[in-house]
Amino acid sequence: MRLDSYIEAAKEAARKAGTVLRENIDESSKIIFKGDIDLVTNFDTQSQSIIFEHLSKNFPDHDFLAEEGLSEEKGAEFQWIIDPLDGTTNYVHNFPVFTVSIALAENMEIVLGVVYDPMREEMFSAIKGESAYLNGKELKVSSVDDLDKSMVATGFPYDVRESKENNIIHFNNFLTRVQGIRRCGSAAMDLCYVACGRFDGFWELKLKAWDMAAGALIVQEAGGRISDFQDGKFSYFDSDILATNGLIHCQMVNVLQMSKK
Secondary structure (H helix, E strand, O other), X not given: OOOHHHHHHHHHHHHHHHHHHHHOOOOOOOEEEOOOOOEEEHHHHHHHHHHHHHHHHHOOOOEEEEOOOEEEOOOOOEEEEEEEEEOHHHHHOOOOOOEXXXXXXXXXXXXXXXXXXXXXXXXXXXXOOOOEEEOOEEOOOOOOOOHHHOEEEXXXXXXXXXXXXXXXXXXXXXXXXXXXXXXOOOHHHHHHHHHOOOOOXXXXXXXXXXXXXHHHHHXXXXXXXXXOOOOOOOOOOOOOEEEEOOOOXXXXXXXXXXXXX
């Protein structure tokens, strides 16, 4: 219960930022390329400013880490981890699949997460040890226990054109093992879809803390399982993540290890 005021503040910040993103999706964005295909828009930074201003006003002593160059470290017990627009490429192309992701770490352990889909007005949330919710309704992962009958999701890193570690081999290995593979373009959304049973599993590599922190907790609180590709302990400081309903977890680990044989 002690985190209730924190999660309500996070939800309010996500709604404020999400409303601005939704209302401006058809507007021209000022685009800055961080790499060949990695980009940022003026709406990423505007969303981040909205979230930071709201949370820092409520919690001035907290630390902050966000995608677009925001890092405030005072050595605080609490740190907010923010992705103001997860799915920027989708947003630039007016493809209405993107999220706002906010997590809170206490002594480097994620204790709450909020992921907001502004286009569908879906608010996913979780407090550690208190279950996961979608618009107030408790979530549970799927009951699919056979990889052959599962629908899974993934994404590709921004250096896919240059690096051999680009997920293509994993994608090809899964393609003939599952019922379907989807790519939303938002890791936070993929994780939440595992949590609510729309997907049975999700894997991706070369992610950042703000991509995974909130969604990973939401999966765990919905009864799912999180690990690295070797089924080792997950950390949001790592770059790889495997999230499943738990029932197909070992099967997905086995497929991910095929690239090493």
